[in-house]
Amino acid sequence: MTEAAQDQALRVDGLWKIFGARADKIIGTPDAELGRAELKERTGCVAAVKDVSFTVAPGEVFVVMGLSGSGKSTLVRCLTRLIEPTAGTVVLDGQDITSASEARLRDLRRHKVSMVFQHFGLLPHRQVVDNVAYGLEVRGVKKTERRARAQELVDLVGLTGYEHSYPDQLSGGMQQRVGLARALANDPAILLFDEPFSALDPLIRRDMQDEVVRLQAELQKTAVFITHDLNEALKLGDRILIMRDGEVVQVGTPAEIVAQPADAYVRDFVSDVPRSHVLTLEYVMRPPEPTDSLEGPVMDPDVVVRQAARAALSSAHPVQVVRDGELVGIVDDDAILRVVVAEESVPA
Numbered sequence: 001m002t003e004a005a006q007d008q009a010l011r012v013d014g015l016w017k018i019f020g021a022r023a024d025k026i027i028g029t030p031d032a033e034l035g036r037a038e039l040k041e042r043t044g045c046v047a048a049v050k051d052v053s054f055t056v057a058p059g060e061v062f063v064v065m066g067l068s069g070s071g072k073s074t075l076v077r078c079l080t081r082l083i084e085p086t087a088g089t090v091v092l093d094g095q096d097i098t099s100a101s102e103a104r105l106r107d108l109r110r111h112k113v114s115m116v117f118q119h120f121g122l123l124p125h126r127q128v129v130d131n132v133a134y135g136l137e138v139r140g141v142k143k144t145e146r147r148a149r150a151q152e153l154v155d156l157v158g159l160t161g162y163e164h165s166y167p168d169q170l171s172g173g174m175q176q177r178v179g180l181a182r183a184l185a186n187d188p189a190i191l192l193f194d195e196p197f198s199a200l201d202p203l204i205r206r207d208m209q210d211e212v213v214r215l216q217a218e219l220q221k222t223a224v225f226i227t228h229d230l231n232e233a234l235k236l237g238d239r240i241l242i243m244r245d246g247e248v249v250q251v252g253t254p255a256e257i258v259a260q261p262a263d264a265y266v267r268d269f270v271s272d273v274p275r276s277h278v279l280t281l282e283y284v285m286r287p288p289e290p291t292d293s294l295e296g297p298v299m300d301p302d303v304v305v306r307q308a309a310r311a312a313l314s315s316a317h318p319v320q321v322v323r324d325g326e327l328v329g330i331v332d333d334d335a336i337l338r339v340v341v342a343e344e345s346v347p348a
């Protein structure tokens, strides 16, 4: 394995999924260049995923975001061949999924991947602890061992005291916590989330997002998270891939996407985002000059403007932005205020 490959928990290259008869005859022909509607009209086929490539680093939360119909669910199902891709390769944890035999694939799905869906898929006649332990049971782990592991995860997701409840005795948010615990019980190489919180009430949804942020800080799991909600994407994603009509429009960190939207479509998406919550100092700093005071607070370029604002504005000297011991920029009060004040002046 090359060094680059070791840095990748997941690599997707030139992935296509075209639905319809003769779908495999389209790639490589001029028809493949057509927009979705024209392709459908000419051939009857739907290009759900069009030539998508990306990599996910170990421990990264990689969010795929797009409107309904953009191809997110198809993409995530192609990753484990729940939907068979029409072309392209998927390499997960060093294993080529696309060329794996059925038996190998079953094994990979069981040991390397856990999925969390919008519909919890909990077993109604099993207590919480046995739902969480289900994957371990399938793998033949002994009862005392799997119960002990399941109890740890029940505690981890904040359900202590509910281990002997049945799913229908729990709220939607609690059921989704059981789903999370069950997904984590297998200790997968990668977690795949397909709009897991879309059916929850907004406040519960926010709690669950906070829960994922907290668990992620603790466990550092590699995850691909599908959502149509930009705020969810910005909150959870280390990087975000924006899809439209099956194609990749932009891949970037939340700050990159908000600061430098790739086109009018993305610009429109991010127009309502409170920039101070997302932009980092890297995007508001200016180059240092010899006359700059070096007595101000020292901060990392990845600090979000909102977090930096209080210290920056209360100091008489500008912020020094330092990466790996090197001064890379200066942030004046004006640069902070431009972001914060612009936000406040947006009419409600």
Ligand SMILES: Nc1ncnc2c1ncn2[C@@H]1O[C@H](COP(=O)(O)OP(=O)(O)OP(=O)(O)O)[C@@H](O)[C@H]1O
Residues within 6 Å of the ligand: 019, 020, 046, 047, 048, 066, 067, 068, 069, 070, 071, 072, 073, 074, 075, 228
């Ligand atoms: N089995 C299928 N046969 C034909 N077309 C399909 C099939 N599954 C999905 N599609 C089409 O592929 C496109 C992408 O669908 P997909 O469900 O992946 O999008 P999505 O972004 O996940 O949307 P949603 O959030 O609504 O599920 C849509 O135009 C859809 O109609």
